[in-house]
Amino acid sequence: MQISKLARRSGVPVATVKFYLREGLLPPGELTGATRARYGEQHVERLGLIRALLGPGGLSVATARTVLEAVDAPATSMHQVLGTAHCTLPAVGPDVPHDLGQARELLRRHGWRVDDDSPALHALAAALEALRAAGAPPSDELLDRYAEAAGRLGEQDVADVPTGSLAEAVRFVVVNTVLLEPVLLTLRRLAHEDASRRRFPTGGDAAAAG
Amino acid sequence: MQISKLARRSGVPVATVKFYLREGLLPPGELTGATRARYGEQHVERLGLIRALLGPGGLSVATARTVLEAVDAPATSMHQVLGTAHCTLPAVGPDVPHDLGQARELLRRHGWRVDDDSPALHALAAALEALRAAGAPPSDELLDRYAEAAGRLGEQDVADVPTGSLAEAVRFVVVNTVLLEPVLLTLRRLAHEDASRRRFPTGGDAAAAG
Numbered sequence: 001m002q003i004s005k006l007a008r009r010s011g012v013p014v015a016t017v018k019f020y021l022r023e024g025l026l027p028p029g030e031l032t033g034a035t036r037a038r039y040g041e042q043h044v045e046r047l048g049l050i051r052a053l054l055g056p057g058g059l060s061v062a063t064a065r066t067v068l069e070a071v072d073a074p075a076t077s078m079h080q081v082l083g084t085a086h087c088t089l090p091a092v093g094p095d096v097p098h099d100l101g102q103a104r105e106l107l108r109r110h111g112w113r114v115d116d117d118s119p120a121l122h123a124l125a126a127a128l129e130a131l132r133a134a135g136a137p138p139s140d141e142l143l144d145r146y147a148e149a150a151g152r153l154g155e156q157d158v159a160d161v162p163t164g165s166l167a168e169a170v171r172f173v174v175v176n177t178v179l180l181e182p183v184l185l186t187l188r189r190l191a192h193e194d195a196s197r198r199r200f201p202t203g204g205d206a207a208a209a210g
Numbered sequence: 211m212q213i214s215k216l217a218r219r220s221g222v223p224v225a226t227v228k229f230y231l232r233e234g235l236l237p238p239g240e241l242t243g244a245t246r247a248r249y250g251e252q253h254v255e256r257l258g259l260i261r262a263l264l265g266p267g268g269l270s271v272a273t274a275r276t277v278l279e280a281v282d283a284p285a286t287s288m289h290q291v292l293g294t295a296h297c298t299l300p301a302v303g304p305d306v307p308h309d310l311g312q313a314r315e316l317l318r319r320h321g322w323r324v325d326d327d328s329p330a331l332h333a334l335a336a337a338l339e340a341l342r343a344a345g346a347p348p349s350d351e352l353l354d355r356y357a358e359a360a361g362r363l364g365e366q367d368v369a370d371v372p373t374g375s376l377a378e379a380v381r382f383v384v385v386n387t388v389l390l391e392p393v394l395l396t397l398r399r400l401a402h403e404d405a406s407r408r409r410f411p412t413g414g415d416a417a418a419a420g
Binding site for chain 1: 255258259261293317322323324328331333334341343344346352355357359360361363364365366367369371383385390391392393394400401402403404405409
């Protein structure tokens with residue numbers, strides 16, 4: 001199909017499609033003339049992925065490019081490739097050197113083996129430090145509860161990874177890691193709202209809370 | 211204590227303390243002269259909270275101010291105040307009008323009652339739409355799994371809210387909502403890493419992955 005049809009099919013303006021081509025997010029079409037190219041279904045699909053990463057995924061164009069490079073990277077070993085894809089994803093917290101003690105101890109209690117250089121391990125340590133700095137040091141009981149929930153989700157997420165091809169697996173991991181994160185956070189906030197409504201019914205709650 | 215001691219105690223440079231005072235994040239001390247003021251323990255504690263919100267919380271100065279206003283707001287009813295605090299927090303996803311169908315249906319299945327204007331509901335709908343756009347439409351089974359995990363965490367989080375005073379409760383909700391989010395996300399990523407290592411052992415996995 002021509003670029004105008006690709007734009008229509010994807011619901012993305014032609015100028016934006018051209019921008020993605022220039023930025024290297026969208027691979028070029030097959031040249032059919034000096035200034036014309038033909039695009040296929042894989043371009044429609046790719047545009048959906050780009051829009052998802054830039055929009056709800058909240059990625060910058062530069063980060064989206066890195067993530068898409070991980071999606072496109074030639075595969076060597078599954079764990080390695082998934083790890084690379086994972087590490088290129090935007091950090092969920094600040095990544096500065098911190099005391100890893102409580103974070104390591106938590107992972108040890110749950111029997112998790114992760115790389116010492118894992119960005120997520122450093123981000124976890126930073127988040128725990130922030131809670132302490134905010135005067136809300138997290139108890140082991142609280143952290144165990146969060147680790148159990150995350151562990152159950154993580155286990156099942158990985159069980160769902162398609163093993164047909166490495167490229168497909170990487171795409172799955174990237175999309176699910178980035179795009180299920182807002183799902184998890186918004187669901188937790190909605191669970192708070194629902195639980196708060198039940199625990200503190202509107203009306204006579206100032207006294208009850210008093 | 212004087213500002214220099216406050217700075218030392220908090221590990222924050224004097225210039226930064228003055229910046230927080232000017233920006234209204236830190237309440238002024240008690241004036242003891244034309245250019246001198248005395249600060250108390252509550253200022254040390256507040257500086258910890260400010261640093262946590264601006265640092266790992268990832269808030270802008272303007273958003274941190276709104277959140278701190280919610281923390282300081284005079285209390286009326288517990289659910290209302292917690293709701294206000296909750297709604298001022300930075301959204302975890304884009305907040306644009308979307309089809310709320312699948313999100314509403316998910317909450318209905320789990321018996322959650324939330325406000326139709328809840329920013330989290332709109333953000334959830336946007337996140338689900340993004341997954342569909344990325345070619346990874348989430349199954350009901352997947353969403354139920356995430357909702358169950360979020361529901362368990364949310365229920366326990368709300369049960370932990372201290373009811374001694376509304377101010378204390380709001381502070382708890384703000385701090386735990388903002389600062390436990392990176393904990394949850396980083397733990398999920400670490401769980402992925404651990405589960406991936408077990409499912410795809412390094413070495414002979416290219417063949418196994420097939």
